[in-house]
Amino acid sequence: MGNLCHIYTDHKSLKYIFTQPELNMRQRRWLELIKDYNLEVHYHPGKANVVADALSRKQHVEPLLEEGFNLLHPVVLHNIVISCSLESQIIELQKSDPGIFHIKRKMQEQDTKHFRVDEKGVLWFDNRLVVPKDHDVHNKIIDEAHSSKLSIHLGSSKIYQDLKPRFWWTKMKKEIAAYVARCDTCCRVKAVHLKPAGLLQPLSVPGWKWEEISMDFIVGLPLTQKGHNSIWVIVDRLTKSAHFIPVHATYRPSDYAELYFSQIVRLHGVPRTIISIEVLSSLPAFGSTCIHSLVQNWFAIQPTILKPPDRLSV
Ligand SMILES: [Zn+2]
Numbered sequence: 001m002g003n004l005c006h007i008y009t010d011h012k013s014l015k016y017i018f019t020q021p022e023l024n025m026r027q028r029r030w031l032e033l034i035k036d037y038n039l040e041v042h043y044h045p046g047k048a049n050v051v052a053d054a055l056s057r058k059q060h061v062e063p064l065l066e067e068g069f070n071l072l073h074p075v076v077l078h079n080i081v082i083s084c085s086l087e088s089q090i091i092e093l094q095k096s097d098p099g100i101f102h103i104k105r106k107m108q109e110q111d112t113k114h115f116r117v118d119e120k121g122v123l124w125f126d127n128r129l130v131v132p133k134d135h136d137v138h139n140k141i142i143d144e145a146h147s148s149k150l151s152i153h154l155g156s157s158k159i160y161q162d163l164k165p166r167f168w169w170t171k172m173k174k175e176i177a178a179y180v181a182r183c184d185t186c187c188r189v190k191a192v193h194l195k196p197a198g199l200l201q202p203l204s205v206p207g208w209k210w211e212e213i214s215m216d217f218i219v220g221l222p223l224t225q226k227g228h229n230s231i232w233v234i235v236d237r238l239t240k241s242a243h244f245i246p247v248h249a250t251y252r253p254s255d256y257a258e259l260y261f262s263q264i265v266r267l268h269g270v271p272r273t274i275i276s277i278e279v280l281s282s283l284p285a286f287g288s289t290c291i292h293s294l295v296q297n298w299f300a301i302q303p304t305i306l307k308p309p310d311r312l313s314v
Pocket of ligand 1: 183185
């Protein structure tokens with residue numbers, strides 16, 4: 001305290017902070033703190049501040065420099081070439097692969113549209129490098145596209161589209177799909193591609209028995225003597241009382257409608273709503289057949305339908 005402090009900054013306007021007529025809230029706050037010190041602010045351009053810049057460099061470049069690998073040396077800089085070792089490995093493998101020889105022989109026998117050999121003797125399929133039948137190399141290529149540090153575990157079709165312009169081998173798509181299906185990470189993390197379902201929308205409580213019903217099927221049962229192999233379960237949503245009607249899996253909507261009239265409508269009348277997951281696809285057909293049947297057979301079934309109880313008297 002009491003000593004004069006010199007502050008160097010590359011922020012030119014700070015030089016005038018003590019004489020500035022108008023200050024914003026932030027500057028005021030800072031001024032409150034620094035007013036107790038004997039300070040002198042000097043402007044030092046950022047460009048000229050080479051030493052401080054070097055000192056504030058990140059640590060991670062150090063190992064490279066320690067190993068005597070001076071990246072900034074012009075000779076080194078001119079000789080850094082990034083090449084794909086996988087590609088050269090494939091080209092090397094092509095030289096000893098019987099499958100490649102077979103393709104080359106075929107090419108000599110007849111003209112092939114897609115295969116070509118370049119001046120270095122490398123076999124290409126259009127502009128895609130032909131990869132010999134070596135599962136290790138195939139896996140390496142897919143691995144690079146699917147789970148390397150530069151990849152994000154893409155799906156099989158995306159990987160195929162990524163690799164397709166560069167590489168070719170038989171059953172490539174199938175192998176990629178099998179690889180992705182085997183990937184442990186992908187098996188554990190299953191991304192949901194569906195839209196959020198939203199809030200649960202519960203069904204209202206029915207007001208009267210057999211007014212709202214739900215139906216489902218129990219399928220895959222052994223064939224009975226009467227030729228049934230499924231059970232049609234019809235449940236009243238209020239009382240949970242149920243009817244189990246033996247059916248066959250090949251029944252048509254009209255068969256169900258007929259059964260429905262004889263088994264359910266006869267006893268409980270026509271419901272207001274029917275809830276079903278299993279027969280959802282055939283429900284409209286079932287419904288329209290029911291209505292058709294209802295109109296046609298109304299007089300026929302009328303005597304058999306029980307009179308609905310008087311609701312007000314309950
Ligand atoms: Zn994966």
